[in-house]
Amino acid sequence: MAAYRFIAYLTLLALTSSVVFATDPSQLQDFCVATNDPKNALFVNGLFCKNPMAVTAEDFFANGLDKPGNTNNKLGSAVTPVAAAQLPGLNTLGISLARLDFAPYGLVAPHTHPRATEVFTVMEGTIYVGFVTSNPADNSANKLFTKVLKKGDVFVFPQGLVHFQLNVGKTPAFALSALSSQNPGVVTVGNAVFGSEAPISVDVLSKAFQLDANVIKYIQSKF
Known part of the structure:
Protein backbone atom coordinates (compact mmCIF):
# COMPACT_ATOMS: atom_id res chain seq x y z
CA MET A 1 0.00 0.00 0.00
CA GLY A 64 24.33 59.16 -11.95
CA LEU A 65 21.00 58.84 -10.15
CA ASP A 66 22.12 61.61 -7.80
CA LYS A 67 21.84 64.06 -10.73
CA PRO A 68 18.40 65.57 -11.53
CA GLY A 69 16.99 65.06 -15.00
CA ASN A 70 16.24 68.01 -17.28
CA THR A 71 12.67 69.11 -16.60
CA ASN A 72 12.80 72.06 -19.03
CA ASN A 73 10.05 70.72 -21.31
CA LYS A 74 6.30 71.06 -21.87
CA LEU A 75 5.38 68.67 -19.08
CA GLY A 76 8.04 69.76 -16.60
CA VAL A 186 5.89 52.77 -21.72
CA VAL A 187 2.68 53.68 -23.54
CA THR A 188 1.90 57.38 -23.04
CA VAL A 189 -1.85 57.62 -23.62
CA GLY A 190 -1.93 61.01 -25.33
CA ASN A 191 1.02 60.24 -27.62
CA ALA A 192 -0.31 56.82 -28.55
CA VAL A 193 -3.85 58.00 -29.32
CA PHE A 194 -3.20 61.41 -30.87
CA GLY A 195 0.40 61.26 -32.04
CA SER A 196 0.85 57.86 -33.68
CA GLU A 197 2.60 57.45 -37.02
CA ALA A 198 0.46 57.08 -39.14
CA PRO A 199 -2.31 58.96 -37.30
CA ILE A 200 -5.49 57.22 -36.17
CA SER A 201 -8.47 58.21 -38.30
CA VAL A 202 -10.22 61.40 -37.19
CA ASP A 203 -13.53 59.55 -37.66
CA VAL A 204 -12.43 56.88 -35.18
CA LEU A 205 -11.25 59.36 -32.55
CA SER A 206 -14.22 61.69 -33.04
CA LYS A 207 -16.64 58.88 -32.34
CA ALA A 208 -14.57 57.36 -29.54
CA PHE A 209 -14.24 60.64 -27.63
CA GLN A 210 -17.58 62.13 -28.72
CA LEU A 211 -15.85 65.27 -29.99
CA ASP A 212 -16.15 67.32 -33.16
CA ALA A 213 -13.68 66.34 -35.88
CA ASN A 214 -12.09 69.80 -35.80
CA VAL A 215 -11.38 69.40 -32.10
CA ILE A 216 -9.69 66.05 -32.78
CA LYS A 217 -7.55 67.61 -35.51
CA TYR A 218 -6.54 70.40 -33.14
CA ILE A 219 -5.52 67.91 -30.45
CA GLN A 220 -3.58 65.84 -32.99
CA SER A 221 -1.69 68.95 -34.04
CA LYS A 222 -0.41 69.29 -30.47
CA PHE A 223 1.26 65.87 -30.67
Missing part, protein backbone atom coordinates in the same frame (compact mmCIF):
# COMPACT_ATOMS: atom_id res chain seq x y z
CA ALA A 2 2.83 2.39 0.87
CA ALA A 3 4.58 1.63 -2.42
CA TYR A 4 1.33 2.26 -4.33
CA ARG A 5 0.88 5.61 -2.63
CA PHE A 6 4.47 6.57 -3.40
CA ILE A 7 4.02 5.72 -7.10
CA ALA A 8 0.77 7.69 -7.19
CA TYR A 9 2.54 10.66 -5.62
CA LEU A 10 5.34 10.55 -8.20
CA THR A 11 2.78 10.38 -11.02
CA LEU A 12 0.92 13.40 -9.68
CA LEU A 13 4.19 15.31 -9.25
CA ALA A 14 5.21 14.57 -12.84
CA LEU A 15 1.86 15.74 -14.19
CA THR A 16 2.00 18.90 -12.10
CA SER A 17 5.56 19.67 -13.21
CA SER A 18 4.60 19.27 -16.85
CA VAL A 19 1.95 21.94 -16.39
CA VAL A 20 4.25 24.30 -14.50
CA PHE A 21 7.06 24.20 -17.08
CA ALA A 22 4.82 24.28 -20.16
CA THR A 23 4.20 28.03 -20.04
CA ASP A 24 6.11 30.63 -22.07
CA PRO A 25 8.21 33.36 -20.44
CA SER A 26 6.75 36.85 -20.33
CA GLN A 27 7.52 38.97 -23.37
CA LEU A 28 10.09 41.77 -23.10
CA GLN A 29 8.86 43.80 -26.08
CA ASP A 30 5.55 44.48 -27.79
CA PHE A 31 6.03 41.66 -30.32
CA CYS A 32 8.78 39.41 -31.71
CA VAL A 33 7.92 38.12 -35.19
CA ALA A 34 9.75 34.85 -35.89
CA THR A 35 12.22 34.69 -38.78
CA ASN A 36 14.35 31.91 -40.26
CA ASP A 37 16.72 34.42 -41.84
CA PRO A 38 19.28 35.75 -39.33
CA LYS A 39 19.98 38.68 -41.66
CA ASN A 40 16.46 39.97 -40.91
CA ALA A 41 16.69 39.40 -37.15
CA LEU A 42 16.79 42.96 -35.80
CA PHE A 43 15.50 42.42 -32.26
CA VAL A 44 15.51 39.60 -29.72
CA ASN A 45 13.36 39.04 -26.65
CA GLY A 46 16.05 40.21 -24.25
CA LEU A 47 19.79 40.66 -24.78
CA PHE A 48 22.68 38.37 -25.64
CA CYS A 49 24.66 37.17 -22.62
CA LYS A 50 28.28 38.05 -21.95
CA ASN A 51 30.77 35.21 -21.40
CA PRO A 52 30.64 34.59 -17.60
CA MET A 53 34.45 34.45 -17.51
CA ALA A 54 34.59 38.02 -18.85
CA VAL A 55 32.07 39.48 -16.36
CA THR A 56 33.37 42.10 -13.90
CA ALA A 57 31.90 44.09 -11.02
CA GLU A 58 31.38 47.01 -13.42
CA ASP A 59 28.69 44.98 -15.21
CA PHE A 60 26.56 45.23 -12.05
CA PHE A 61 27.19 48.94 -11.42
CA ALA A 62 25.65 52.20 -12.63
CA ASN A 63 25.89 55.77 -11.36
CA SER A 77 9.25 66.23 -15.89
CA ALA A 78 12.12 63.89 -16.72
CA VAL A 79 12.62 60.13 -16.40
CA THR A 80 16.11 58.63 -16.03
CA PRO A 81 15.92 54.85 -16.54
CA VAL A 82 18.22 52.18 -15.13
CA ALA A 83 17.34 49.11 -17.16
CA ALA A 84 19.44 46.38 -18.80
CA ALA A 85 20.58 48.87 -21.46
CA GLN A 86 22.13 51.08 -18.75
CA LEU A 87 23.07 48.33 -16.27
CA PRO A 88 23.98 45.10 -18.13
CA GLY A 89 23.88 42.99 -14.97
CA LEU A 90 20.10 43.46 -14.84
CA ASN A 91 19.65 41.32 -17.98
CA THR A 92 17.32 38.32 -17.28
CA LEU A 93 16.72 39.43 -13.67
CA GLY A 94 13.27 40.86 -14.40
CA ILE A 95 13.68 44.21 -12.64
CA SER A 96 14.58 47.81 -13.47
CA LEU A 97 14.65 51.25 -11.88
CA ALA A 98 13.99 54.86 -12.81
CA ARG A 99 14.47 58.29 -11.33
CA LEU A 100 11.59 60.72 -11.93
CA ASP A 101 12.20 64.44 -11.62
CA PHE A 102 9.47 67.09 -11.50
CA ALA A 103 9.60 70.85 -11.84
CA PRO A 104 7.00 72.67 -9.71
CA TYR A 105 3.62 71.42 -11.02
CA GLY A 106 5.46 69.10 -13.41
CA LEU A 107 3.59 66.07 -14.72
CA VAL A 108 4.39 62.55 -15.86
CA ALA A 109 1.40 62.22 -18.20
CA PRO A 110 -1.05 59.30 -18.02
CA HIS A 111 0.71 56.19 -19.28
CA THR A 112 0.96 52.43 -18.81
CA HIS A 113 3.75 49.89 -18.42
CA PRO A 114 2.47 46.88 -20.37
CA ARG A 115 5.04 44.52 -18.86
CA ALA A 116 5.59 45.74 -15.30
CA THR A 117 4.13 46.71 -11.95
CA GLU A 118 5.67 49.92 -10.59
CA VAL A 119 6.57 50.70 -6.98
CA PHE A 120 6.86 54.49 -6.66
CA THR A 121 8.76 56.08 -3.73
CA VAL A 122 8.86 59.84 -3.14
CA MET A 123 12.31 61.07 -2.17
CA GLU A 124 11.59 64.84 -2.14
CA GLY A 125 8.46 66.95 -2.56
CA THR A 126 4.72 66.38 -2.64
CA ILE A 127 3.35 64.33 -5.54
CA TYR A 128 -0.25 63.57 -6.47
CA VAL A 129 -0.54 60.10 -8.02
CA GLY A 130 -3.31 57.89 -9.31
CA PHE A 131 -4.26 54.94 -11.48
CA VAL A 132 -7.46 53.79 -13.19
CA THR A 133 -8.79 50.25 -13.17
CA SER A 134 -9.44 48.27 -16.34
CA ASN A 135 -12.96 48.01 -17.79
CA PRO A 136 -15.24 46.34 -15.19
CA ALA A 137 -17.03 43.14 -16.20
CA ASP A 138 -20.42 44.73 -15.40
CA ASN A 139 -19.71 47.74 -17.67
CA SER A 140 -19.75 50.15 -14.74
CA ALA A 141 -17.33 53.08 -14.59
CA ASN A 142 -13.58 52.58 -14.36
CA LYS A 143 -12.45 53.37 -10.81
CA LEU A 144 -9.79 55.97 -10.03
CA PHE A 145 -7.45 55.48 -7.04
CA THR A 146 -5.49 58.59 -5.99
CA LYS A 147 -3.20 59.68 -3.18
CA VAL A 148 -1.08 62.69 -2.29
CA LEU A 149 2.38 61.41 -1.39
CA LYS A 150 5.09 63.09 0.64
CA LYS A 151 8.76 62.28 1.25
CA GLY A 152 9.16 58.63 2.21
CA ASP A 153 5.71 57.56 0.97
CA VAL A 154 5.30 54.57 -1.36
CA PHE A 155 2.55 53.79 -3.89
CA VAL A 156 2.01 50.84 -6.25
CA PHE A 157 0.76 51.02 -9.84
CA PRO A 158 -0.45 47.56 -10.96
CA GLN A 159 0.88 46.21 -14.25
CA GLY A 160 -0.73 47.57 -17.40
CA LEU A 161 -3.03 50.12 -15.73
CA VAL A 162 -3.11 53.79 -16.75
CA HIS A 163 -1.43 55.98 -14.11
CA PHE A 164 0.10 59.44 -13.61
CA GLN A 165 2.24 61.53 -11.25
CA LEU A 166 1.90 65.30 -10.67
CA ASN A 167 4.08 67.53 -8.50
CA VAL A 168 1.58 69.60 -6.53
CA GLY A 169 4.26 71.47 -4.60
CA LYS A 170 5.93 74.79 -5.27
CA THR A 171 9.42 73.28 -5.26
CA PRO A 172 11.09 70.59 -7.41
CA ALA A 173 10.39 66.98 -6.48
CA PHE A 174 11.85 63.62 -7.34
CA ALA A 175 11.02 59.96 -6.84
CA LEU A 176 12.44 56.50 -7.49
CA SER A 177 10.45 53.80 -9.26
CA ALA A 178 11.18 50.09 -9.16
CA LEU A 179 9.62 48.03 -11.98
CA SER A 180 9.06 44.29 -12.26
CA SER A 181 10.61 43.91 -15.72
CA GLN A 182 14.00 44.65 -17.24
CA ASN A 183 12.06 46.20 -20.14
CA PRO A 184 8.72 47.43 -18.74
CA GLY A 185 7.70 49.43 -21.82
Whole structure:
Protein backbone atom coordinates (compact mmCIF):
# COMPACT_ATOMS: atom_id res chain seq x y z
CA MET A 1 0.00 0.00 0.00
CA ALA A 2 2.83 2.39 0.87
CA ALA A 3 4.58 1.63 -2.42
CA TYR A 4 1.33 2.26 -4.33
CA ARG A 5 0.88 5.61 -2.63
CA PHE A 6 4.47 6.57 -3.40
CA ILE A 7 4.02 5.72 -7.10
CA ALA A 8 0.77 7.69 -7.19
CA TYR A 9 2.54 10.66 -5.62
CA LEU A 10 5.34 10.55 -8.20
CA THR A 11 2.78 10.38 -11.02
CA LEU A 12 0.92 13.40 -9.68
CA LEU A 13 4.19 15.31 -9.25
CA ALA A 14 5.21 14.57 -12.84
CA LEU A 15 1.86 15.74 -14.19
CA THR A 16 2.00 18.90 -12.10
CA SER A 17 5.56 19.67 -13.21
CA SER A 18 4.60 19.27 -16.85
CA VAL A 19 1.95 21.94 -16.39
CA VAL A 20 4.25 24.30 -14.50
CA PHE A 21 7.06 24.20 -17.08
CA ALA A 22 4.82 24.28 -20.16
CA THR A 23 4.20 28.03 -20.04
CA ASP A 24 6.11 30.63 -22.07
CA PRO A 25 8.21 33.36 -20.44
CA SER A 26 6.75 36.85 -20.33
CA GLN A 27 7.52 38.97 -23.37
CA LEU A 28 10.09 41.77 -23.10
CA GLN A 29 8.86 43.80 -26.08
CA ASP A 30 5.55 44.48 -27.79
CA PHE A 31 6.03 41.66 -30.32
CA CYS A 32 8.78 39.41 -31.71
CA VAL A 33 7.92 38.12 -35.19
CA ALA A 34 9.75 34.85 -35.89
CA THR A 35 12.22 34.69 -38.78
CA ASN A 36 14.35 31.91 -40.26
CA ASP A 37 16.72 34.42 -41.84
CA PRO A 38 19.28 35.75 -39.33
CA LYS A 39 19.98 38.68 -41.66
CA ASN A 40 16.46 39.97 -40.91
CA ALA A 41 16.69 39.40 -37.15
CA LEU A 42 16.79 42.96 -35.80
CA PHE A 43 15.50 42.42 -32.26
CA VAL A 44 15.51 39.60 -29.72
CA ASN A 45 13.36 39.04 -26.65
CA GLY A 46 16.05 40.21 -24.25
CA LEU A 47 19.79 40.66 -24.78
CA PHE A 48 22.68 38.37 -25.64
CA CYS A 49 24.66 37.17 -22.62
CA LYS A 50 28.28 38.05 -21.95
CA ASN A 51 30.77 35.21 -21.40
CA PRO A 52 30.64 34.59 -17.60
CA MET A 53 34.45 34.45 -17.51
CA ALA A 54 34.59 38.02 -18.85
CA VAL A 55 32.07 39.48 -16.36
CA THR A 56 33.37 42.10 -13.90
CA ALA A 57 31.90 44.09 -11.02
CA GLU A 58 31.38 47.01 -13.42
CA ASP A 59 28.69 44.98 -15.21
CA PHE A 60 26.56 45.23 -12.05
CA PHE A 61 27.19 48.94 -11.42
CA ALA A 62 25.65 52.20 -12.63
CA ASN A 63 25.89 55.77 -11.36
CA GLY A 64 24.33 59.16 -11.95
CA LEU A 65 21.00 58.84 -10.15
CA ASP A 66 22.12 61.61 -7.80
CA LYS A 67 21.84 64.06 -10.73
CA PRO A 68 18.40 65.57 -11.53
CA GLY A 69 16.99 65.06 -15.00
CA ASN A 70 16.24 68.01 -17.28
CA THR A 71 12.67 69.11 -16.60
CA ASN A 72 12.80 72.06 -19.03
CA ASN A 73 10.05 70.72 -21.31
CA LYS A 74 6.30 71.06 -21.87
CA LEU A 75 5.38 68.67 -19.08
CA GLY A 76 8.04 69.76 -16.60
CA SER A 77 9.25 66.23 -15.89
CA ALA A 78 12.12 63.89 -16.72
CA VAL A 79 12.62 60.13 -16.40
CA THR A 80 16.11 58.63 -16.03
CA PRO A 81 15.92 54.85 -16.54
CA VAL A 82 18.22 52.18 -15.13
CA ALA A 83 17.34 49.11 -17.16
CA ALA A 84 19.44 46.38 -18.80
CA ALA A 85 20.58 48.87 -21.46
CA GLN A 86 22.13 51.08 -18.75
CA LEU A 87 23.07 48.33 -16.27
CA PRO A 88 23.98 45.10 -18.13
CA GLY A 89 23.88 42.99 -14.97
CA LEU A 90 20.10 43.46 -14.84
CA ASN A 91 19.65 41.32 -17.98
CA THR A 92 17.32 38.32 -17.28
CA LEU A 93 16.72 39.43 -13.67
CA GLY A 94 13.27 40.86 -14.40
CA ILE A 95 13.68 44.21 -12.64
CA SER A 96 14.58 47.81 -13.47
CA LEU A 97 14.65 51.25 -11.88
CA ALA A 98 13.99 54.86 -12.81
CA ARG A 99 14.47 58.29 -11.33
CA LEU A 100 11.59 60.72 -11.93
CA ASP A 101 12.20 64.44 -11.62
CA PHE A 102 9.47 67.09 -11.50
CA ALA A 103 9.60 70.85 -11.84
CA PRO A 104 7.00 72.67 -9.71
CA TYR A 105 3.62 71.42 -11.02
CA GLY A 106 5.46 69.10 -13.41
CA LEU A 107 3.59 66.07 -14.72
CA VAL A 108 4.39 62.55 -15.86
CA ALA A 109 1.40 62.22 -18.20
CA PRO A 110 -1.05 59.30 -18.02
CA HIS A 111 0.71 56.19 -19.28
CA THR A 112 0.96 52.43 -18.81
CA HIS A 113 3.75 49.89 -18.42
CA PRO A 114 2.47 46.88 -20.37
CA ARG A 115 5.04 44.52 -18.86
CA ALA A 116 5.59 45.74 -15.30
CA THR A 117 4.13 46.71 -11.95
CA GLU A 118 5.67 49.92 -10.59
CA VAL A 119 6.57 50.70 -6.98
CA PHE A 120 6.86 54.49 -6.66
CA THR A 121 8.76 56.08 -3.73
CA VAL A 122 8.86 59.84 -3.14
CA MET A 123 12.31 61.07 -2.17
CA GLU A 124 11.59 64.84 -2.14
CA GLY A 125 8.46 66.95 -2.56
CA THR A 126 4.72 66.38 -2.64
CA ILE A 127 3.35 64.33 -5.54
CA TYR A 128 -0.25 63.57 -6.47
CA VAL A 129 -0.54 60.10 -8.02
CA GLY A 130 -3.31 57.89 -9.31
CA PHE A 131 -4.26 54.94 -11.48
CA VAL A 132 -7.46 53.79 -13.19
CA THR A 133 -8.79 50.25 -13.17
CA SER A 134 -9.44 48.27 -16.34
CA ASN A 135 -12.96 48.01 -17.79
CA PRO A 136 -15.24 46.34 -15.19
CA ALA A 137 -17.03 43.14 -16.20
CA ASP A 138 -20.42 44.73 -15.40
CA ASN A 139 -19.71 47.74 -17.67
CA SER A 140 -19.75 50.15 -14.74
CA ALA A 141 -17.33 53.08 -14.59
CA ASN A 142 -13.58 52.58 -14.36
CA LYS A 143 -12.45 53.37 -10.81
CA LEU A 144 -9.79 55.97 -10.03
CA PHE A 145 -7.45 55.48 -7.04
CA THR A 146 -5.49 58.59 -5.99
CA LYS A 147 -3.20 59.68 -3.18
CA VAL A 148 -1.08 62.69 -2.29
CA LEU A 149 2.38 61.41 -1.39
CA LYS A 150 5.09 63.09 0.64
CA LYS A 151 8.76 62.28 1.25
CA GLY A 152 9.16 58.63 2.21
CA ASP A 153 5.71 57.56 0.97
CA VAL A 154 5.30 54.57 -1.36
CA PHE A 155 2.55 53.79 -3.89
CA VAL A 156 2.01 50.84 -6.25
CA PHE A 157 0.76 51.02 -9.84
CA PRO A 158 -0.45 47.56 -10.96
CA GLN A 159 0.88 46.21 -14.25
CA GLY A 160 -0.73 47.57 -17.40
CA LEU A 161 -3.03 50.12 -15.73
CA VAL A 162 -3.11 53.79 -16.75
CA HIS A 163 -1.43 55.98 -14.11
CA PHE A 164 0.10 59.44 -13.61
CA GLN A 165 2.24 61.53 -11.25
CA LEU A 166 1.90 65.30 -10.67
CA ASN A 167 4.08 67.53 -8.50
CA VAL A 168 1.58 69.60 -6.53
CA GLY A 169 4.26 71.47 -4.60
CA LYS A 170 5.93 74.79 -5.27
CA THR A 171 9.42 73.28 -5.26
CA PRO A 172 11.09 70.59 -7.41
CA ALA A 173 10.39 66.98 -6.48
CA PHE A 174 11.85 63.62 -7.34
CA ALA A 175 11.02 59.96 -6.84
CA LEU A 176 12.44 56.50 -7.49
CA SER A 177 10.45 53.80 -9.26
CA ALA A 178 11.18 50.09 -9.16
CA LEU A 179 9.62 48.03 -11.98
CA SER A 180 9.06 44.29 -12.26
CA SER A 181 10.61 43.91 -15.72
CA GLN A 182 14.00 44.65 -17.24
CA ASN A 183 12.06 46.20 -20.14
CA PRO A 184 8.72 47.43 -18.74
CA GLY A 185 7.70 49.43 -21.82
CA VAL A 186 5.89 52.77 -21.72
CA VAL A 187 2.68 53.68 -23.54
CA THR A 188 1.90 57.38 -23.04
CA VAL A 189 -1.85 57.62 -23.62
CA GLY A 190 -1.93 61.01 -25.33
CA ASN A 191 1.02 60.24 -27.62
CA ALA A 192 -0.31 56.82 -28.55
CA VAL A 193 -3.85 58.00 -29.32
CA PHE A 194 -3.20 61.41 -30.87
CA GLY A 195 0.40 61.26 -32.04
CA SER A 196 0.85 57.86 -33.68
CA GLU A 197 2.60 57.45 -37.02
CA ALA A 198 0.46 57.08 -39.14
CA PRO A 199 -2.31 58.96 -37.30
CA ILE A 200 -5.49 57.22 -36.17
CA SER A 201 -8.47 58.21 -38.30
CA VAL A 202 -10.22 61.40 -37.19
CA ASP A 203 -13.53 59.55 -37.66
CA VAL A 204 -12.43 56.88 -35.18
CA LEU A 205 -11.25 59.36 -32.55
CA SER A 206 -14.22 61.69 -33.04
CA LYS A 207 -16.64 58.88 -32.34
CA ALA A 208 -14.57 57.36 -29.54
CA PHE A 209 -14.24 60.64 -27.63
CA GLN A 210 -17.58 62.13 -28.72
CA LEU A 211 -15.85 65.27 -29.99
CA ASP A 212 -16.15 67.32 -33.16
CA ALA A 213 -13.68 66.34 -35.88
CA ASN A 214 -12.09 69.80 -35.80
CA VAL A 215 -11.38 69.40 -32.10
CA ILE A 216 -9.69 66.05 -32.78
CA LYS A 217 -7.55 67.61 -35.51
CA TYR A 218 -6.54 70.40 -33.14
CA ILE A 219 -5.52 67.91 -30.45
CA GLN A 220 -3.58 65.84 -32.99
CA SER A 221 -1.69 68.95 -34.04
CA LYS A 222 -0.41 69.29 -30.47
CA PHE A 223 1.26 65.87 -30.67
